[in-house]
Amino acid sequence: MTAVDPVDLTARLIRCPSVTPDEAGALTLLADLLSEAGFECTRVDRNGTANLFARWGAKGANKSLGFNGHTDVVPPGNAADWRFDPFSATEAEGKLWGRGACDMKSGVAAFVAAAVDHVRKTPPDGALVLTITGDEEGDATDGTVALLDWMAETGETISHCIVGEPTCPTVMGEMIKNGRRGSMNAKIVARGVQGHAAYPHRAKNPVSALVRLLDHLARFSLDDGNANFDPSTLALTSIDTGNPATNVIPAQSTAALNIRFNDLHTGESLSQWLHAEADKVAKETGVAFDLKIKVSGESFVTNPGWFTDLVSDAVEVETGRRPVLSTSGGTSDARFVKSICPVVEVGLVGSSMHQVDEHVEIAHIQQLNAIYARIIAAYFDDA
Template structure:
């Protein structure tokens, strides 16, 4: 459901181009945009984009059972290739604010570092790309093509009323893109280390083993589901799913929670549940991986019994949770090579092309255009005292600027 607020003029008027990434980031950090709150972060960004003569719309998407989410789509339109910069202004909670050296929404600077929630994940990337585009416009005028900003407030949340719906909304209005950069913090140690050209898939499931409750002193009158749940989990864990591929690490399954909902010490529980998540490579599709997991569980259930002498195999259910994320790999030579060359030209290092790490909204964008991820160093993201070096802000801005110059050349 869409509640269109695109006519809102809720942005500060700016008299100068937003060419300074540190100043841009300070404005954004001072907006407490903890998911799902907008916190005026999109309003501040709208002001920056209006100074660049971008058109800006602010659609709000809704779905029952989830918070309404405000999003932003801005475009500097021209004739030629269309480049999308994508990201999010929402941030995770700061945690114990008293544990921070500086207030998490103050954008304090100390020892050449700017502190604040979202400094690297990922208000810093947005601040740098805006500064790069402003410098481009200041030096070259409007690009020979279009640059758009697809920014959500729902990346750190359930990701339901954010990028997915914003992409659909934009396409319905005739938008098409030739390539996209997502400004997530991709570099593990130093700026220029890594460009993400793909991501492993993600699949989450919940196994429930159904038993029969009873007194621990009379086990023959009950069926304990816990041992059987352990047998089923063992069937998922004992054999590797694959050895990895040329582009991806081996698929890996982790059990994230086990629960019986039992507070008594003398009661055999009626059921036991476990949740797992598997990050998988291009050996699998979502469907083939679900089938493999079902097969492993079915075999284990048939080979085991809830208790000795029972005739029926283990009674279990499996539910797939959330939205599965398919694996993807970007092979677009122009996008990957242009960005790699831009990084090398600025920092003197050829970046590694990687598919490591978790998921991002690139998994949605890849259905519309080639997409890569490149941003700041991510060592402090989601941590107390999240921070970014001011020199990294300037360097990333220079890389983005070089990319724009080469992309639109």
């Protein structure tokens, strides 16, 4: 089989309008290509979400290097606002333009091309495993999670994993992610007693009580960070009463917040803290609070060692820069993969992801493909 051009593969993937949760042919394209190269491919679809598992080498091999990524993309918005059609994969000015060009069809194309190129060199007791989902930009409940559930049921394993998300703020090779903060969302509903604004003593004002609670939460310092993580943050994201009347104290008011937390906390400990603070204000005001909390992922860190060194060495050789190990930014599917093996993220410059006129430098796709190829070779002692 001839080598796969990662730029051409990126373009072909962009032309699949795989707005989450639609597969739109992207995983079918990859499954056909990988099957032709000798990978054993299995579709692991769940609840209408398409996922692909592909392995070359022995099941349960002593050395199994995994790559994880996604082919689903966020909606393009108004196509008229784009310089080029968002699903045309237009090449111009040394860049490839289109929805998913940066996040993260180029990353998937780069590691698929590197894997296909290397399969004939992998040692007999080694395996390359690719897990590619169509649910990263959605609820993330039936994508990588479904793949990991299926792997546990069937005895498939990964020893170490690379997630191909964009990781560089501005310059190729400047950063890899060896961990991520946890993330949780909370919706708070304050329930009081409606009344006339001229007689506030006859009502229980949920707005006042909610503002008191939110002010305390927003002012509170969760921690000062540590060697691996920046300080945890709490951001108020919504306050809504929906009261059109100026002379009525409403019966209910709601708010939402997001917490990004380091490993000094867990989703459970922060949930307990939120409930305790709400209980304090409830006792002070007589207003009841209902909290709905969803933990999107716990914090994690892959400690520096031979694996992070191996990845950093490959990045440095191909870019001339030694990447910084970072746990900054949002969440990714690495938060799920970390439950089965050490994981790091290494990818492109992410400055245009989710934006109108999303694009990627064509040279960067080729560079990332070379980084992944070097990682694979070094992992199997074949550099």
